[in-house]
Amino acid sequence: MTVTKDTRVWEGIKAGFKTDLQLSVGFFEEDRYGPENDNVPVAYIAEIQDKGYGPPARPFMSGANGLTGVIRSTPYQKEYQRSLARILEGKTTFTQEYQLIGRLLVQDTKEIIDDWSSPPNAALTVELKGFNDPLIETGTMRDAVKYKIEKGS
Numbered sequence: 001m002t003v004t005k006d007t008r009v010w011e012g013i014k015a016g017f018k019t020d021l022q023l024s025v026g027f028f029e030e031d032r033y034g035p036e037n038d039n040v041p042v043a044y045i046a047e048i049q050d051k052g053y054g055p056p057a058r059p060f061m062s063g064a065n066g067l068t069g070v071i072r073s074t075p076y077q078k079e080y081q082r083s084l085a086r087i088l089e090g091k092t093t094f095t096q097e098y099q100l101i102g103r104l105l106v107q108d109t110k111e112i113i114d115d116w117s118s119p120p121n122a123a124l125t126v127e128l129k130g131f132n133d134p135l136i137e138t139g140t141m142r143d144a145v146k147y148k149i150e151k152g153s
Contacts, residue, residue: 022152023098025105026061031144042144049135056119058134060112070108079104095149102147113142 027043048054050061060066070076083097116135126132136142 020152021094021098021149023102023147023149025067025102025109025145025147027141027144028146028148031146033138033140042141046141049141058116058119060116060135061109066112067105067109070112071105076104098147098149102149106145106147109145110142113145 027041027046029041029043031042032039033042033045046061049058050063050066051057051059062068079101083092083101086092087094087097113135116133119134120126121129121132121134129137
């Protein structure tokens with residue numbers, strides 16, 4: 001009886017661990033409001049909203065109830081474990097798992113923006129907008145949320 005060792009899957013997994021890919025979720029340089037708003041970067045407005053530089057802080061990205069909290073939550077920790085298991089079993093690649101997690105994070109970020117209610121808009125802002133949705137005015141910021149998989153540092 002001859003036993004042969006097939007290391008192709010393991011070699012692929014090891015190569016994947018050496019990857020320098022990075023998953024980023026949020027707003028990117030090319031995402032801008034239109035000329036009627038001086039082509040302001042969406043990321044700039046998102047940071048103002050998140051940190052409260054002017055309006056009250058609505059930490060939809062950095063806070064415990066924002067994207068940072070979602071990433072650290074038990075369901076995501078379990079998803080990371082399932083992803084790693086699929087990679088180790090040779091069923092998928094790091095890029096495929098980054099795509100899966102990226103899509104989930106984009107969806108969750110959009111839901112956070114849609115559902116954000118506190119602090120509410122000021123009475124004058126509600127009057128000007130016609131509704132009280134603190135992180136939505138035109139929908140541009142919400143619609144700009146995306147993910148990228150790029151070479152990391």
